[in-house]
Amino acid sequence: MTNQPNIASISVIIPVKNRAGLLEITLDNIFAQTLLPAQVIVVDDGSTDHLPQVIAKYEGRVTCIPNEGKGPGAARNTGLKIADTAFxxxxxxxxxxxxxCLQAQYEVLQKTGAPLVYSPYIHAIEQPDGSWLRQGAIVQYQPFPATQTLRACMAYNFFTVIPGFMFRREFLEKLGAWRTDITAYEDWDYLWRIGKLCPNPVHTNQAAMIYRLHGAQTTGAHFDNTQRDKEKVICLKDALAAAQDLSPLDKLALTNILWKTLKSLAHLPEYQAVLAQYDSPAMPFISLYLRLKNKLERLKTHSDWTTMHGVSNSEEVWGQYAKLL
Structure with a gap:
């Protein structure tokens, strides 16, 4: 480790598969941070593109290793094995x-002693001139309500992206490895497990991340809606089996998400019996109530998000973030 003041005990772990061109922009962004990470670990999940040429440009600054399994969850586990930093x-x-971003989140963790911190994220498209075109609201500009737990919010379709977090290493050791049997909803499962150990994560909006919109959003593969729904069912069933910390109403809301997902898979014979386990005459009415509630919430936020997502539509706020990209 170096003692230079602009480098901190942070590892940035990045799974990649056939995204060499996109990765170069991401790495340039990381090395332009006001506080540099001690380690940048790229885990190659079987790329066949020009990844070696891109990595060569960062010789001595990036560690690139092959994935010990398959998929983004396994890649993050592989990277964590060689990360030797506190964050x-x-x-x-x-x-x-x-x-x-790294500096803002690092300083919050140092100041508060919290196990993790999360920040806003913004869907955006990169323009030919290198600028970013915002798509929709700034999500999680404000934290989710302090009166609710992370898991309780997730029961009503709350989600915030894992790249928006920074973690203490010892917290991740308690949390355990990423799931490797799924590749589209492994982040939802990870967030659900985070909610068990840390029901109310610390938040800062002094920094943000850009969720880049493009034609291949899933690491290493394209997934159709059926495959996504299948993985969603796996995660939701596991979550409900371990939902003792939810109130009866919150558990019912989570069950409704599973019921709706199973309805979308009801054309597959193997899911019809599973649907029957969660079906009831009341479920369509519960679903209607929750849909209407969400619609009213979205009207309040003037966005596609409900109030618990803490959105901002401010052009001034976006302009401040954009200047830091």
């Missing part, structure tokens, strides 16, 4: 963050 940020090969 860890899981990042994606196609995203960027404001140039103060």
């Amino acid at each position: 860890v940020k899981f990042f994606d090969s196609d995203d960027v963050m404001t140039k103060n």
Whole structure:
């Protein structure tokens, strides 16, 4: 480790598969941070593109290793095995963050002693001139309500992206490894497990990350809606089996998400019996109530998000973030 003041005990772990061109922009963004990480670990999940040429440009600054399994969950586990820092940020090969992000999150963790911190994220498209075109609201500009737990919010379709977090290493050791049997909803499962150990994570909006919109959003593969729904069922069933910390109403809301997902798979014979386990005459009415509630919430936020997502539509706020990209 170096003692230079602009380098901190942070590892940034990035899974990648056939995204060499996108990864270069992500790495440039990381090395432009006001506080540099001690380690940048790229885990190659079987790329066949020009990844070696891109990595060569960062010789001595990036460690590139092959994935010990398959998929983004296994890649993050592989990267974590060689990370030897006190703090860890899981990042994606196609995203960027404001140039103060590592510093802002690191300082919050140092000041509060919290196990993790999360920040806003913004869907955006990169323009030919290198600028970013925002798509929709700034999500999680404010934290989710302090009166609710992370898991209780997730029961009503709350989600915030894992690359928006920074973790203490010892917290990740308690949390356990990423799931490797799924590749589209492994982040939802990870967030659910985070909610068990840390029901109310610390938040800062002094920095943000850009969730880059492009044609291949899933690491290493394209997934159709059926495959996504199948993985969603796996995660939701596991979550409900371990939902003792939810109130009866919250558990019912989570069950409704599973019921709706199973309805979308009801054309497959193997899911018809599973649907019957969660079906009831009341479920359509519960689903209607929750849909209407969400619609009213979205009207309040003037966005596609409900109030618990803490959105901001401010052009001024976006402009401040954009200056730091």
